[in-house]
Amino acid sequence: MTILEFKKIFTENLSSLYTHPESAELYSIFIEREIGYSKFEQRQSGNERLSEIQIENLNNIISQLKTGKPFQQILGETAFYGLKFFVDENVLIARPETEELLELAIDKIKKSGLKNELKILDIGTGSGIIPIVLKKHFPAAKVSAIDFSEDALKTAKRNADFHEVEINFIHQDYLNEELKESFDVIISNPPYIGIEEEDEIADSVKEFEPKMALFSPNSNALVFYEKIAQDCEKYLVENGLVFLEINQKLGIETRKLFVGVLSEVELMKDLSGNERFVWGRK
Numbered sequence: 001m002t003i004l005e006f007k008k009i010f011t012e013n014l015s016s017l018y019t020h021p022e023s024a025e026l027y028s029i030f031i032e033r034e035i036g037y038s039k040f041e042q043r044q045s046g047n048e049r050l051s052e053i054q055i056e057n058l059n060n061i062i063s064q065l066k067t068g069k070p071f072q073q074i075l076g077e078t079a080f081y082g083l084k085f086f087v088d089e090n091v092l093i094a095r096p097e098t099e100e101l102l103e104l105a106i107d108k109i110k111k112s113g114l115k116n117e118l119k120i121l122d123i124g125t126g127s128g129i130i131p132i133v134l135k136k137h138f139p140a141a142k143v144s145a146i147d148f149s150e151d152a153l154k155t156a157k158r159n160a161d162f163h164e165v166e167i168n169f170i171h172q173d174y175l176n177e178e179l180k181e182s183f184d185v186i187i188s189n190p191p192y193i194g195i196e197e198e199d200e201i202a203d204s205v206k207e208f209e210p211k212m213a214l215f216s217p218n219s220n221a222l223v224f225y226e227k228i229a230q231d232c233e234k235y236l237v238e239n240g241l242v243f244l245e246i247n248q249k250l251g252i253e254t255r256k257l258f259v260g261v262l263s264e265v266e267l268m269k270d271l272s273g274n275e276r277f278v279w280g281r282k
C-alpha cells in the first residue's frame with residue numbers, strides 16, 4: 001500500500017470524528033512521525049510503499065483516534081506559544097485561550113515598571129506551560145509553580161528540563177495549604193468547571209483529560225478564585241499583578257471577588273468574544 005492509498009483509508013476511517021481537512025492534517029502529522037517525511041516530501045513521495053510495520057502502526061493510531069483520544073496524547077506532545085511541550089494523561093492539553101492569557105500577562109508585566117527579579121507564582125501548573133513561557137520571557141525572574149498532582153509535576157519538570165529553564169515546582173494542595181512567601185505576579189488557570197456544567201463538556205475531554213484539572217472539587221466553581229483573592233491580600237506585593245483564566249459564564253462574579261482587594265481589576269474577552277480573563281493590579 002502506498003502513502004497516498006493509505007491516506008484515503010485513514011481519512012475515511014475518521015470521517016465521523018474529523019472533517020476531511022482535519023484528518024488529512026492528522027495523517028500528515030503521523031506520517032511525518034512514522035517515516036520522517038515533511039509535508040513537502042510526503043507530496044513528492046505519495047507513490048512510495050509503506051512497510052507492514054508502518055501500516056500496523058498507522059492502523060493502531062486510527063484505532064486510538066476512533067476512541068476520541070486527543071491526538072496530542074497519542075503524539076505525546078503539543079505546540080504552545082510556538083514551543084513544544086510533552087503531554088500525557090496526567091495533564092490538561094494546553095488550550096489556545098491560555099496563550100492569550102500569557103500574551104496579556106507578558107505585555108502588562110513589561111509595562112508595569114516592576115523590577116526585573118520578579119517573583120512569579122503559577123497556581124495549578126499542569127504541564128508547566130505558563131511558568132516555562134514566563135521564565136523564557138523574564139529570565140531573571142524567580143518562577144514558582146504549584147500543583148496538587150505529583151504526576152502532572154513530573155511532566156512539568158520534564159518540560160522545564162527540555163526547555164532548560166529553572167522553575168521552583170511545589171507539590172501542594174493550594175486550597176488547603178498556606179503560601180510561604182509573597183509574589184510580584186500571581187497567574188492561574190485553575191479548575192473552574194462547576195459540577196452542574198459537567199454535561200456540557202465533551203465526552204472525549206472527560207474521558208481522557210484529568211478530572212482534577214477540569215472540575216472544581218465542590219459545588220462552588222469559584223473556590224480557587226476565592227482563595228486567590230484572599231492570597232492577593234496577603235501574598236501579593238503592592239503594585240503586584242494578577243492574571244486569571246476564568247469560566248466564561250462567571251466573569252462578573254469572578255471580577256467582583258477582586259474588587260476592594262486590587263486597586264484596578266478588569267474583565268477581558270478572548271478572541272472568540274467570551275469573557276475569559278480577569279487581570280488586575282494591587
Ligand SMILES: C[S@@+](CC[C@H](N)C(=O)[O-])C[C@H]1O[C@@H](n2cnc3c(N)ncnc32)[C@H](O)[C@@H]1O
Nearest residue numbers: 124125126147148149173174175189190191213
Ligand atoms: C485547568 S488545569 C491548568 C493546567 C495548566 N496551567 C494549563 O493552563 O494548561 C488546572 C491544574 O490545577 C491542578 N489542581 C487541581 N486542584 C489543585 C489543588 N487543590 N492545588 C493545586 N493544584 C490543583 C490540576 O492538577 C491541574 O494541573
